[in-house]
Amino acid sequence: MEALREDTDLVIVGGGITGLASAYLAAKAGKKVAVLEAGERFGGLLNTFEIGGNKLEFYYHHFFMHDAELNWLIKDLGIADQLFFKKTSMGVYTEGKIYDFNSPKDLLKFKPISWVDKFKFGLSTIFLGKVAQWEKYEGVSAMEWLRKWAGKSTAKSLWEPLLKVKFGPFANQVPLAWMVGRMRQRMGSRKGGDERLGYLTGSLDTLLQALLKALADMNVQLINNARVDEIITEGNKIQSLKVQGAHISAKDYLMTLPSNYLYPMLAKGFPALSQQISRVQYFGAMCVILEMTKPLSEIYWLNIASEGFPFGGVIEHTNFIPASEYAGSHIAYLSRYFAHEEAIATMTEEEIKKDMVSKLKVIYPAFSEADLKNIHLFKTMTAATVCDMNFSNKIPNCKTEIENMYLASMSHVYPDERSTNNSIRVAAEACRVMGIETDYVPANQSLAGKIGF
Numbered sequence: 225m226e227a228l229r230e231d232t233d234l235v236i237v238g239g240g241i242t243g244l245a246s247a248y249l250a251a252k253a254g255k256k257v258a259v260l261e262a263g264e265r266f267g268g269l270l271n272t273f274e275i276g277g278n279k280l281e282f283y284y285h286h287f288f289m290h291d292a293e294l295n296w297l298i299k300d301l302g303i304a305d306q307l308f309f310k311k312t313s314m315g316v317y318t319e320g321k322i323y324d325f326n327s328p329k330d331l332l333k334f335k336p337i338s339w340v341d342k343f344k345f346g347l348s349t350i351f352l353g354k355v356a357q358w359e360k361y362e363g364v365s366a367m368e369w370l371r372k373w374a375g376k377s378t379a380k381s382l383w384e385p386l387l388k389v390k391f392g393p394f395a396n397q398v399p400l401a402w403m404v405g406r407m408r409q410r411m412g413s414r415k416g417g418d419e420r421l422g423y424l425t426g427s428l429d430t431l432l433q434a435l436l437k438a439l440a441d442m443n444v445q446l447i448n449n450a451r452v453d454e455i456i457t458e459g460n461k462i463q464s465l466k467v468q469g470a471h472i473s474a475k476d477y478l479m480t481l482p483s484n485y486l487y488p489m490l491a492k493g494f495p496a497l498s499q500q501i502s503r504v505q506y507f508g509a510m511c512v513i514l515e516m517t518k519p520l521s522e523i524y525w526l527n528i529a530s531e532g533f534p535f536g537g538v539i540e541h542t543n544f545i546p547a548s549e550y551a552g553s554h555i556a557y558l559s560r561y562f563a564h565e566e567a568i569a570t571m572t573e574e575e576i577k578k579d580m581v582s583k584l585k586v587i588y589p590a591f592s593e594a595d596l597k598n599i600h601l602f603k604t605m606t607a608a609t610v611c612d613m614n615f616s617n618k619i620p621n622c623k624t625e626i627e628n629m630y631l632a633s634m635s636h637v638y639p640d641e642r643s644t645n646n647s648i649r650v651a652a653e654a655c656r657v658m659g660i661e662t663d664y665v666p667a668n669q670s671l672a673g674k675i676g677f
């Protein structure tokens with residue numbers, strides 16, 4: 225492994241967007257920075273692979289129109305001309321049918337919800353997205369609130385399956401505060417009723433490569449294959465990090481790795497801190513990516529609100545970015561979030577692919593396995609944090625009892641949904657706590673990065 229430069233001010237552990245954005249802000253302020261990434265490649269969940277002569281994310285990604293921090297970074301990196309926003313379409317599969325779900329007219333046509341509950345759905349959605357203050361709803365179960373205020377049929381045929389799909393066994397514990405964050409995010413992306421989502425020409429790799437280049441230009445030391453295995457402390461300070469048998473020392477350390485990998489390293493010397501960090505749990509996600517000769521439908525984002533499917537969403541990427549960008553291949557993600565204890569977490573690749581593809585025909589009767597050119601699978605155990613009731617009490621402080629160690633991770637993206645944009649907000653807040661001026665990073669309505677800083 226490459227040796228650390230002697231005069232390094234800040235070592236950042238974790239080369240996902242939180243770590244890289246923190247490195248960018250710190251280096252801009254003149255700090256001498258190094259980033260240690262466990263994997264071969266930087267980018268974490270933003271990584272891509274080659275398909276049809278282009279790049280595609282392992283996990284579907286798009287941006288929102290109000291992503292102020294992300295828009296700023298893209299501009300600052302000089303790649304604003306690569307960012308575009310497009311109208312997309314959404315649908316819901318329930319009771320054996322695909323319903324369009326894009327406008328008030330679609331809601332009126334949505335049979336599984338009664339007329340009274342359609343009215344309640346509209347009012348409750350506006351309330352959550354525009355009026356509600358999340359702080360008041362941390363101890364309120366989203367599911368219970370939605371049953372009461374959005375109507376029983378809305379909860380049963382829409383919200384309940386969606387929360388189950390997103391949080392699996394944790395669905396009942398999701399606080400309404402999280403729904404407020406999510407609704408705000410979704411409604412902020414709508415213009416005249418249409419959802420417009422953002423993407424970059426050449427995929428998120430365009431952002432990643434521009435960021436890595438800017439970091440290299442600012443002499444940030446980027447060290448890959450550098451998994452931190454041990455934190456060696458002396459008194460209340462980190463003395464060094466053990467990386468592949470080597471010891472790495474700097475003035476300050478910012479930990480951006482998923483916190484479930486961090487807390488065991490602190491258990492011996494700092495049990496209370498380790499315990500606090502361990503309270504934030506993660507769950508996993510897998511995406512089976514279908515490369516096809518034909519499209520499945522015209523819908524970009526289909527929520528599966530029916531029991532018995534191994535995936536919770538079908539994201540037909542080429543209904544957002546044309547198939548011509550991928551040498552004519554039509555691309556769909558079958559997305560599934562899972563708890564670490566679920567059977568699917570340990571199933572083989574072949575079992576998962578077979579299971580998912582076999583159920584597609586139920587939703588899309590015209591689909592045939594002969595339409596499949598290729599099939600890919602990507603899986604992560606740290607897709608998101610389990611933000612359950614009163615989650616804010618679990619969020620560890622960025623500044624810790626270890627004098628020169630700071631924390632910034634997905635744990636700090638609450639009550640907003642975790643996202644690329646919100647990771648940049650968290651990075652800016654962490655830098656501020658470390659005494660690095662970041663006031664120039666604009667903020668829109670992000671609710672991330674407020675707790676623990």
Ligand SMILES: Cc1cc2nc3c(=O)[nH]c(=O)nc-3n(C[C@H](O)[C@H](O)[C@H](O)COP(=O)(O)OP(=O)(O)OC[C@H]3O[C@@H](n4cnc5c(N)ncnc54)[C@H](O)[C@@H]3O)c2cc1C
Pocket residue numbers: 237238239240241242243260261262263266267268269270283284285286287450451452453480481482485509511559604606607608633634642643644645647
């Ligand atoms: C299925 C899915 C869909 C998503 N869709 C969107 C979307 O549409 N829009 C959007 O904006 N966001 C989306 N996101 C969220 C977004 O990808 C994340 O919020 C963001 O990438 C998190 O970045 P991070 O740096 O905090 O974490 P990560 O990307 O997980 O990075 C952490 C890094 O730490 C490294 N690491 C771990 N252990 C060690 C160690 N011991 N030593 C050194 N390094 C270590 C890891 O290898 C990793 O690279 C999605 C995520 C998923 C999973």
